[in-house]
Amino acid sequence: MSLLIRNGRVVTAVDDYHADIFVEDETVSLIGRNLDVEADRTIDAAGRLVIPGGVDPHTHMDMPFGGTTSADDFETGTRAAAFGGTTTIVDFAIQTKGHSTLEGLETWHEKAAGKAGIDYGFHMIVTDMEDDRLWEMRRLADEGVTSYKMFMAYPGVLYVDDGTLFRAMRKAGEDGTLVCMHAENGIVIDEIVKIALAEGKTAPKYHALTRPTRMEAEGVHRSIAIAEVAGVPVYIVHLSCADALEQVTLARDRGAQVFAETCPQYLFLDLSHYDHDDFEGAKYVMTPPLREKWNQEHLWRGLGFGDLQSISTDHCPFCFKDQKVLGIDDFSKIPNGGPGVENRMSLVYNGGVVGGRLSVNKFVELTSTAAAKLFGLFPKKGTIAVGSDADIVVFNPERRETISIDNPHTHHMNVDYNAYEGTEVQGVSEIVISRGRVVVEDNIWHGRAGGGNFIKRGLFGGPF
């Protein structure tokens, strides 16, 4: 099977030129002007950007959490991702406390195999790590799971203490892998939550008001300090505010191997989304919570100047009616997380490129290339180059859509609300190609459950 994409404006993290792209089977085999080749199918991309498929390094499909399970599984979630121009996700397998991480990996392979419609990898969430199990970490790396996530939040659930953090970080550093951190002081936050509940403050907005930015900044500072001593690069996930960003900037300025992502919810939504008398604010109960709006310009500046390397979604949807409602009388019981995997590329293009904050190359870097490099997927993923996987998006930079659960062009996620309801965006993924196969065209799904492959990722390739 061969595919010729003609007349497009090819944009990678560094290039911007007009050319034809010839794809044979799963990979790009030729790039040039007016290519003289025969193809099984030709796509005319005149007036369109031709960009690498998005890489979303932070999703939670089919994740048991908060007494329920995230509403998208690997089939619905990866299909929705593809509609939005994302062709690779890195999801999180979870180690059950007291059990092997390798068992956790097996469970997540079973969840994804035969379901994922685009390629995927796994990080491993480490929930405990005794000395006699440290050897597993190298095995995970050999299996292509070359990054771990640990939580300073959620005591009694996913939380690990600083000793565990250090032990696992030291081994991860020895093995050449990367540690992802959920950086928040969960112990102090739980005390603040107890006080709020005792005062009868049970509404969704108290989820945000009990998680001060200082406690995120403290977690960022502490995890970086421990990582520096342990000798491992650290990647701060879902960074939400200026306070936390300052800690990343300070560390990077002194040369520490520190990386961080933010997410569309922290760039486009804010604390005012909790201002409802009814339960509506539960839609935005996620951790870290939405912050005061002024933080957003700091995050954009961090993205523009390179202190934040990537934009992921932390896609972890729960239905408003059936799942968020678990916390109707107590905000601390609302399942934490929100949807977004489908809307990321359009939101970032609109807010970044159309909004004059990012170059088009930077847009590609933040939504695809940087995550591919950090997480051992590059140059297979994250760029358009001869030999790379033909994960390609034909992106219309002029087309506008209003994001809504009722707009069939913007919502395929298996969740009963859209966090960006009513937001108008300019820039839409029109044709999405995953390893040489057109999986989305004319807003129709042409892929198949099981069409996505598990990708064994390489070791951390830094320093960057």
Ligand code: URP
């Ligand atoms: O609220 C969130 N972020 N839910 C998903 C779990 C996590 O902490 O990433």
Ligand code: ZN
């Ligand atoms: Zn987290």
Ligand code: ZN
């Ligand atoms: Zn997450």
